[in-house]
Amino acid sequence: MKQRNITKRQVALTLLEMCHGYLILFAIYACVAVISGHGSEPFVRTGFLLFPVNAGLFLAEKKATRFWQFGIVAVLLIGGSVMIAGSGVLGIWIGIMGIVAVFSYFYARASKHPCWLKTPVYPWLGIDLILYFLGQRFEAETAIRIAPVLAALYYLICNFHINLEEVDSFLKTHASLERLPVRRLARINQGMMWMVSGLTAAAMIAAPYLGIDRLIRQAGQALKAVIRWLLLLIPNSPVEEETVATEQAAQMMPAAASGETPWLLQLLYKFLNLIGWMIGIGMVLACIFLIVRALYRLYLRFNEKTEENGDRIERLLPPPAAEKKKNLNRKKKEHLFWDRSADGRIRKHYRKKVLEKLKGSPDSAWTPTQTAGHMELEGADAKVFAQIYEKARYAETSCTKEEMEKMLRIR
Known part of the structure; x- marks a missing residue:
């Protein structure tokens, strides 16, 4: 048996990547729950089911040597999470998010590219910001409370992941230098990271209670007013053209309504409508064929260790x-x-x-x-x-x- 030497840093990186995928899926699921009018329901408790789903798919994508093994794990995880969540709207969305995760891991494994659910990057914090403003727009108190917490957790995960990779690279590069206290420098670096990241995360959680969100909205409105004022300074600006087009359309509508369409034009419209439907159906079928063909090709490339x-x-x-x-x-x-x-x-x-x-x-x-x-x-x-x-x-x-x-x- 071949023994694998797995370091603590590798285990930590794996856990951070796993948590990253869960936080992203949960934030998207929370946005959907708020928009669909279920922000007042206990969607947070249901959203915890996404963690075992993401963790199981994360491990199956690494360990499964055959596509059917990955498929069985995916079916069991998604089916079990939907059964636990129930047959309501939240349960359906849990299943949809599970399918999105399955396809993402499957596509990344088959195309030999890193999966977006495994690479922590700062721009994903924007989903938590969207969740916060959606909570205010739809009056969902739960979303308003959890959005800063999710953002802070994700910020810590992202910083810790980047720090571990940098420290690992630093140790590999300078491990041979006897007089350089490599381990001590690594511990100091990680301690500074935790101090700065912890203060920033605490500020992110406290930001809504300090009125930072109102400042962001006011800045957005001010920017919009400045852009509109600058457009009005330009001759024939889009703002003026939009106003003129609206007035002309209002004047032409009564005249158009007073006339009657000849029967020949009505027949031509129906014929064109039929052609449009045929073209639309053909495009849908062509898209389905291309999707099935692409998935089949990915299936052939799924097993990385085989030719x-x-x-x-x-x-x-x-x-x-x-x-x-x-x-x-x-x-x-x-x-x-x-x-x-x-x-x-x-x-x-x-x-x-x-x-x-x-x-x-x-x-x-x-x-x-x-x-x-x-x-x-x-x-x-x-x-x-x-x-x-x-x-x-x-x-x-x-x-x-x-x-x-x-x-x-x-x-």
Whole structure:
């Protein structure tokens, strides 16, 4: 068994990233609850269910080696949270936020990009500010009270995450310096971070009670008045054009209402309306097709540790990281089942013959030439068998029909 040495900093970073995703999901869920008129209901208690959902998906995205394992975890977490939350509006929104988290982790894993639920950054504090003003707009006292707390917690998490990464980089860079008190400097840095961040977080919680929100609204109104005054100084400004257009529309409405539309124009309008519906339906179907196609391609790329299409027979040359160092670029093709090109047929024939001759998969360290040598082929056939496959798999140009027929004749 391979033992993993996980440091305390790595565990702390993982927990901070997990809490970041939960706070973001909870803030979005709280905004939706306030807008939908459920701000006075106990949505905070229901929102706690998003933490196990996010934590389970966070761990499943890292540990699941197959897509079906990740899917089972997602279904169990979302189904269980919705059942606990109930069949009301809040329960439905819990399920929707869970689906958003599932798709986010799935897309990040498949596209090999960092997930937005795992990277703490300061701009996400804007969601808590929006939640606070939504609470005032819809008179939701709970949202007004929790928004500064959420902002303070997220600010602390973001600062602590950045500090841990910087300290970790500092220790790795200067650990070899004997006379430099590296550990002591790291502790001093973290202590200063906690002091400054704690004072700032306390100020964020106390800001609404000090009237800071009123100051922000007044500043916004003053900025709007200044912009409108500057626009009025410009000849033919948008503000003047908007006023003139409103007056002209008011004058033209009675004249248009007094006349009657001819039957030919009515028929033309109905025909155009029908064409519009057909175009709209076609665009919707095209969007659905593109979404399904994109999700299917992401599904094929979900398993990071396997080669494309799950074809273990083709794991013959060095891994992708080593291939990049040797300037070997794999061809990105469709799934072998659908690939009817010469390259696709050659690769499928190669896979079939290797399994047939070797009675199983070859060693993962073998090259195509070594694999062909173990297949008990004739000397010339073994060389051609390996060369044509390497061209179909790695060359920048595609194989010709003659090369495909030559490959298929090798038995």
